[in-house]
Amino acid sequence: MSALPAARAAVRDLLNTLGTSRRTEWRTCFSTDGSEEPTGVAPVCPDEGHEEDDGSVYDCCAEPVIECDSYPMAAYLAALLNADRGAS
Template identity: 75%
Template sequence: MSDLTTTRTFARELLQTLNGEPQPEWRACFSTDGSEEPTGIAPVCPDEDHERADGSVYGCCPLPVIECDSYPMAAYLAALLNADRQEKDTRKGESTPQPLGTCGRALSTGKPCPEHPTPQPPALTVYRASHDSIVMGLYTTATEARAHCVAEERHSWAKHETPLFDWIEDEEDGVAELVTVDKGGETESETGYVVTAIEVASTYDEEADE
């Protein structure tokens, strides 16, 4: 299985978990407050009252919302994802390839070669930005998730105020909490904004639910 096939499979499993739709149609959207152009991408909103020409993101909109830093890049990635969703896993007239072991031997049983098992793909981690348990978005990097939290917290401050921000990290739980710090650096105040690292499973583990 190629790297593209593996990552596509993981991404579609994540989208299925988030929205119940593994291959949504994508659009460019306004993922950053105050931007003049839609610099992010998100699945098309299924709400009939949300017009397709409206690039805003509302509570009815499905996740994830991904910031791309520029409109050309957002439009390009949305077009790529929409083209990919139209691709067939197997082209017409071609046979479905049999699974291979790392030795390159096709196995008619459909199972990995017992002598040379296919290595497991790396775990996929996403970062959830939330405020008081309300999910604001999922990101592929902690940096973007934290930037979202800081941007939202700044809205609660006057323009002439210059708050100092810091993150309290719990590496064991994969959680980082945004706090404000006074100028003396002695007093920390909670903001309610949290970034949580979430590992996305590639397979269902029945025992994990017990």
């Protein structure tokens, strides 16, 4: 198995243990590191009161929040995870 499929499968297993599924949609979010950019990744929040463009994390939001320490990395990880949603 090449590196990417192995890494993808390992992360899928990890995220499954954290309560998400392969259908989970991801977003960038403001985590707790205090930076001014959304440097974290979290599941899209389904709560009606949580505006789609609000990148904050509230009590209504599902875990996990994955800190990436940079916005470009967070945006890339969210895009990768979303691209994998439909992958078999």
